[in-house]
Amino acid sequence: MREKLRVWAETLETFFLEVVFEERHDYKARFTRSVLFGLSKVFQVLIKIRRWLYNVRILRDKTLGVQVIAIGNLTVGGTGKTPVVEKFARELRDAGRNVAILSRGYRSKPAPLHTRVVNRLLLRSDQTPPRIVSDGKSLLLDSEMAGDEPYMLASNLKDVVVLVDKDRVKSGRYAIEKFGCDTLLLDDGFQYWDLRGRRHDVVLIDRQQPFGNEHMLPRGTLREPPSHLARANTIFITKSDGNTAELRERIGRLNSTAAIIECVHRPLYLEDVFTGERHSLDIIKGRKVASLSGIAQPESFEQSLVKIGGELVYTKRFADHHRFTQQEILNAINRSKKRQAGMIITTQKDAVRFPKIDRRDLPFYFMRVEIQIVNGANDFQDCVRKICFR
Secondary structure, three states: OHHHHHHHHHHHHHHHHHHHOOOOOOHHHHHHHHHHHHHHHHHHHHHHHHHHHHHOOOOOOEOOOOEEEEEEEOEOOOOOHHHHHHHHHHHHHHOOOOEEEEEOOOOOOOOOHHHHHHHHHOOOOOOOOOEEEEEOOOEOOOHHHHOHHHHHHHHHOOOOEEEEOOOHHHHHHHHHHHHOOOEEEEEOOOOOOOEOOEEEEEEEEEOOOOOOOOOEOOOOOEOOOHHHHHHOOEEEEEOOOOOOHHHHHHHHHHOOOOEEEEEEEEEEEEEEOOOOOEEOHHHHOOOEEEEEEOOOOHHHHHHHHHHOOOEEEEEEEOOOOOOOOHHHHHHHHHHHHHOOOOEEEEEHHHHOOOOOOOOOOOOEEEEEEEEEEEEOHHHHHHHHHHHHOO
8 A cells, every 4th residue: 555655646746747847738737837836826925924924033943052054955856965965064073063964854754643643633742852863873774764865974974963853953952962962964954944043054056957947836846936045154056067157146146145166966986786895987988877766856867977988778767765666676677688788877865775686687886976166165165164163
């Protein structure tokens, strides 16, 4: 039953994405777009009202007495946020800060249904401690319990605390009391307004789709109007190609004071999904390869395989955060072999959702990436210094 619901939900998600990005033009799609457009106007009004309630202090935010860095975006998914969170965590840790990453754990395994129902019926706040993905020493949860991004961050940052809870005031307090953390990194936190204090807002903008299709949810991918970029202290232009003058000009009109940093996602190496063996990127050069992914914007990943010398002969895409089955992996192997691919490559985010398989006719690798700052390195170091010495 659960598997059928998952398939149905992913099919519906794919349909709505095709409608939103105008890849479908039948009557059903046009009607759906009209309905979504009306709903997006309602959503925009609600967002502005909620922001106003915080500004006039009817809704109260909280402070925990430590430095807070909220890293997020205006649009839904696909900006390459996780490597930026990792970059900040490394730099702050190396500068002597005791860092905790707080995530809401999107699509992590929820609490039991009966517990959630009872809490809602009794208007009772959830007193369950946050899930500890990493205590800064050991990886304690799998990707299903933790969620893709928290698990990936905990795997890459062995000595940084990673906690998962929708209530990040609660998880922040836990990080301070239990682990002595003095710096809280809110993963996907630009829209999380409950936690303020000494806060630095970092917003990521994808060079390829800066503001999505310019529509608010659910007609588009914008979580907030572009004018809300004015709240940002630092802005990252991700996947930069250097041709950013027009985008910078628009950002300048929306926020004239924030530092603007440009970065690219740089491939580091390939790692075997099942054995952990690492290989140089050179093993892909001149060879036929296949790609398998379940991420928001797979085009950038697929293009990167070509850029480092691979001949892409087969691609298979699934919905974002898709949890792969053994049969899907085997199907990908069979189809890749038919196209004479010598290996299958996925993303690290996808690799954490792979099941164990016995049959490995083709090597299966994930590509490890990190961000490389191509413009504004001094601004980034200045940002880190300001955070460290506040």
